[in-house]
Amino acid sequence: MNKTAVITGATSGIGLATAQALAQQGWYIIGIGRSEERCAQAKAAIEKAGASGCEFSVTDLSSLTQVKKAAKEIMLMMAQNGDRGALDVLINNAGTFSNWFIQTEDGIELQFAVNYLAHFLLTLALLPALSKASEPRIISVSSASHRHTHLRWNDIQLRKHYSGLRAYKQTKLANVLFSAEFNRRYAARTGIQAFVADPGLVRTEIGLKSSGGLAKLVWRVRMAQGRPPREGAETSVFLATDPTVYNSGQLYWRNNMPLAPDPLALNQTAAERLWQISERMCGIEQEKEPD
Known part of the structure; x- marks a missing residue:
C-alpha cells in the first residue's frame, strides 16, 4: 500500500522539492498552499515526478479557521484514496517572513501564526489519521536560527x-x-x-515577500550563499523514509544526521508553557486523546 504524506507549503521551495522527492518513491501526496493557481501548478509537477496520487488543500495558514477546514479536507481526501485514512507522515514545512508587524484575522502576529501555530493546530487535528499508520512521523522544519534565542514570554508576539x-x-x-x-x-x-529537520541555508524567496530596503538586500545575499531547495529537502525526505529514524530517540537532524539542538530548545518548562499558550491561542480548552 502506498504511503501518504501531508506537506504544508508544498507549492514552492523546500516543500515542493520534498513533495517531488517523495513522489518519485510513489507516495500519495497531499499538499497545502495558499494560491489556487500555484497549487494547480505544483500538483502537475508532483504528479509528473511519479506520485501515486496528489491533491491540494488551498489554505491560508494564517487563518486558524482555514487550518481547521484543511484538516477536515485532508481526512476526506485520505478516505477517498482508499487507504483507511492512515497518514504516515506530516511535514510541517510552510514558512513566511515579514520585516514589519502584520496581524492576522485572529489577532496573531503573522510569522508566529504561519510558521508555528498553524502547524501546532494542524498536527493535533490530524492525530486520528496519524495514529492509524504503522510508523507515523511528524517532521517540523526549523533551522540554525533557533539557536541563541529565547521566547519573549511577556510579549511573545x-x-x-x-x-x-x-x-x-x-x-x-x-x-x-x-x-x-x-x-x-x-x-x-x-x-x-516527532522530529525536527534543519535544511541548512537554502535558496528560497521567503525573505523577499514582506521585506524591503536593507532587509531585502540581506536576504538576497543569503539566497546567493544557499543551496538549491532539492538539497534542502533531503533531510525531511530522509526523516520521512528511513527505517532507522523511527525509534532512534533522536529529535533534531541536519544533513541526515542527528544533531544536538540549542539547550534552550530542550527546556521542558519552556516547552510546557509554550504548549499551554498555543492551546489558548488556538481555542483548545484541553488536550484531547487521539482516537
Missing part, C-alpha cells in the same frame, strides 16, 4: 518592539520546543514520533 528576524527566530525555536513536548505527551502512548 513582539507587539511592543517588533523585529522581523527575532520573530522568525522565535518560531524556529518554537518548532523544536513543540516537537520535544509532543514526544513527551504522545510518543509512548500513540507511537507517533
Whole structure:
C-alpha cells in the first residue's frame, strides 16, 4: 500500500522539492498552499515526478479557521484514496517572513501564526489519521536560527518592539520546543514520533515577500550563499523514509544526521508553557486523546 504524506507549503521551495522527492518513491501526496493557481501548478509537477496520487488543500495558514477546514479536507481526501485514512507522515514545512508587524484575522502576529501555530493546530487535528499508520512521523522544519534565542514570554508576539528576524527566530525555536513536548505527551502512548529537520541555508524567496530596503538586500545575499531547495529537502525526505529514524530517540537532524539542538530548545518548562499558550491561542480548552 502506498504511503501518504501531508506537506504544508508544498507549492514552492523546500516543500515542493520534498513533495517531488517523495513522489518519485510513489507516495500519495497531499499538499497545502495558499494560491489556487500555484497549487494547480505544483500538483502537475508532483504528479509528473511519479506520485501515486496528489491533491491540494488551498489554505491560508494564517487563518486558524482555514487550518481547521484543511484538516477536515485532508481526512476526506485520505478516505477517498482508499487507504483507511492512515497518514504516515506530516511535514510541517510552510514558512513566511515579514520585516514589519502584520496581524492576522485572529489577532496573531503573522510569522508566529504561519510558521508555528498553524502547524501546532494542524498536527493535533490530524492525530486520528496519524495514529492509524504503522510508523507515523511528524517532521517540523526549523533551522540554525533557533539557536541563541529565547521566547519573549511577556510579549511573545513582539507587539511592543517588533523585529522581523527575532520573530522568525522565535518560531524556529518554537518548532523544536513543540516537537520535544509532543514526544513527551504522545510518543509512548500513540507511537507517533516527532522530529525536527534543519535544511541548512537554502535558496528560497521567503525573505523577499514582506521585506524591503536593507532587509531585502540581506536576504538576497543569503539566497546567493544557499543551496538549491532539492538539497534542502533531503533531510525531511530522509526523516520521512528511513527505517532507522523511527525509534532512534533522536529529535533534531541536519544533513541526515542527528544533531544536538540549542539547550534552550530542550527546556521542558519552556516547552510546557509554550504548549499551554498555543492551546489558548488556538481555542483548545484541553488536550484531547487521539482516537
